[in-house]
Amino acid sequence: MRIDISFLPALAAAFMLVFARIGAMVMLLPGLGESNIPVRVKLAIAVMLTFIILPLHRNAYTIDLQSMAALLVLMLREIVIGIVLGATARVTLSALQVAGSVIAQQMGLGFVTSVDPTQGQQGILIGNFLTMLGVTMLFATDSHHLVIAALNDSYKIFAPGEILASGDVASLATRAFAAAFKIGLQLSAPFLVFGLVFNLGLGVLARLMPQMQVYFVGVPLSIIAGFLILAVVIAAMMGSxxxxxxxxxxxxMPR
Known part of the structure; x- marks a missing residue:
């Protein structure tokens, strides 16, 4: 009995190329690529997804095992594609941090910071809360399945071996950053209106009653009113x- 194992080197190379794309994406994904997630957990998730994706797109790779330079270039290209996909998903989450910063400034809590568990650095308290809530909502509503579907469909947009369209990547990055900033401002729109009206009211009150300590009265009121507004609109914010x-x-995902 003779067993042919000549396909193993090509299969191993295809596995590493798929793992390069998926691993780079997983390291940046919201909820999975956080700094407090153990590296072994990230690697386990990436390997599991690689075993799922590999049979679907193995034939898309044309591998020349005689040329190590071509193989390294192909792997570098796969890593770049994974970074682009993961960074796009990560930038969408930053919209909540933008919204949280604007909300905190309008409430008078812009100076209150804490460690952001998703970034491992200091961040605005309201922004950290919205970011953690956003990650929780993504998993609670199974929206993370869209990320896996986008990863699978990325082989139609960024086919292995094709020249990476730098113009399309730059356009995707520009649109992602612009949309994140726009959505962040839209989510915080009620607080922008509140801040404008509240500060105008305080200005009028200060002119009418100069002897009144407006700051010591206004700050507690703005915090209380801000939290009341947050409680009312937070469901609509997270839905948006x-x-x-x-x-x-x-x-x-290509249509």
């Missing part, structure tokens, strides 16, 4: 964010 995240992921 989930719709925005879904739209971004669908843009990565």
């Amino acid at each position: 964010f989930l719709d925005y995240f879904g739209d971004v992921m669908h843009d990565l």
Whole structure:
């Protein structure tokens, strides 16, 4: 009995190329690529996804095992594609940090910071809360499945071996950053209106009653009123964010 194992080197090379794309993406994904997630957990998730994706797209790779330079260039290209996909998903989450910063400034809590568990650095407290809530909502609503679907469909947009369209990548990055900033401001729109009206009211009050300590009265009122508004609009805010995240992921899927 003779067993042919000549396909193993090509299969191993295809596995490493698929793992390069998936691993780079997983390291940046919201909820999975956080600094407090153990590296072994990230690697386990990346390997599991590689075993799932490999049979679907193994034939898309044309591998020349005689040329190590061509193989390294192909792997570098796969890593860049994974970084682009993961960074796009990561940028969408930054919309909540933008919204949280604006909300904190309008409430008078812009100076209150804490460690952001998703970044491992200091961040605005309200922004950290919204970011953690956003990650929780993504998993609770199974929106992370859209990320896996976008990863699978990325082989149609960024086919292995083809020249990476730098113009399309730059356009995708520009649109992602612009959309994140726009959505962040839209989510915080009620607080922008509140801040404008509240500060105008304080200005009028200060002119009418110069002897009154407006600052010591206004700061507690702005914090209390801000939290009341947050409690009222937070459901609509997170619903809008989930719709925005879904739209971004669908843009990565060819129609």
